[in-house]
Amino acid sequence: xxxxxxxxxxxxxxxxxxxxxxxxxxxxxxxxxxxxxxxxxxxxxxxxxxxxxxxxxxxxxxxxxxxxxxxxxxxxxxxxxxxxxxxxxxxxxxxxxxxxxxxxxxxxxxxxxxxxxxxxxxxxxxxxxxxxxxxxxxxxxxxxxxxxxxxxxxxxxxxxxxxxxxxxxxxxxxxxxxxxxxx
Numbered sequence: 001x002x003x004x005x006x007x008x009x010x011x012x013x014x015x016x017x018x019x020x021x022x023x024x025x026x027x028x029x030x031x032x033x034x035x036x037x038x039x040x041x042x043x044x045x046x047x048x049x050x051x052x053x054x055x056x057x058x059x060x061x062x063x064x065x066x067x068x069x070x071x072x073x074x075x076x077x078x079x080x081x082x083x084x085x086x087x088x089x090x091x092x093x094x095x096x097x098x099x100x101x102x103x104x105x106x107x108x109x110x111x112x113x114x115x116x117x118x119x120x121x122x123x124x125x126x127x128x129x130x131x132x133x134x135x136x137x138x139x140x141x142x143x144x145x146x147x148x149x150x151x152x153x154x155x156x157x158x159x160x161x162x163x164x165x166x167x168x169x170x171x172x173x174x175x176x177x178x179x180x181x182x183x
Contacts, residue, residue, distance in 0.1 A: 039124070042078070042123055043078045043094065044123060045120075046158075047127075048118075051113070053106060053107075053109055057094065060078065062081065072097075072100075073096070073104075073105035073106060078092070078093070079093040082150060085123055089154060091149055091152070091155050091157050094156065096158075107158060110162070110178050111137075113158075114135075115134070116132060118132075119158070130180035130183065135178045136177050137174045147159070147179075155179055157177055157178070158180070159177050160175065161174070161175055162175065
């Protein structure tokens with residue numbers, strides 16, 4: 001049971017560790033205070049109908065060292081330094097846990113998503129529907145910088161942890177990223 005708890009608990013730290021590592025390599029000034037973020041372009045719910053996922057989304061900023069401040073495993077964090085679903089350019093970055101000490105995390109299904117599956121991001125304005133175009137795995141320190149941008153094509157990136165679990169470090173080795181394009 002201790003090993004199972006260790007494995008589950010380590011999932012919490014992978015997403016944080018990967019994003020901390022990535023942001024440490026590419027320092028980003030912290031955006032506005034997440035509490036002050038409001039409006040029609042703020043994600044409030046993530047839905048992945050084919051995987052029976054419906055989860056609240058909350059705005060998250062970055063910490064002192066550039067780390068992303070993720071919510072509990074039952075919620076998804078929207079990185080306020082990126083784009084919103086209604087923006088004409090850039091990536092909407094939603095990140096969350098694959099698991100926790102209490103069980104599976106809300107983004108546990110990201111690694112199982114397949115090309116063509118639909119994802120909805122709900123705002124006060126309505127829902128934006130995306131279709132999965134790619135699911136990739138990256139070493140923790142190698143998330144593509146191109147995911148964290150307000151420029152380029154409009155898209156969604158779901159980020160969680162995955163890959164082999166390293167018992168020595170207590171972390172998953174990789175991050176899993178599902179990229180989806182608006183319909």
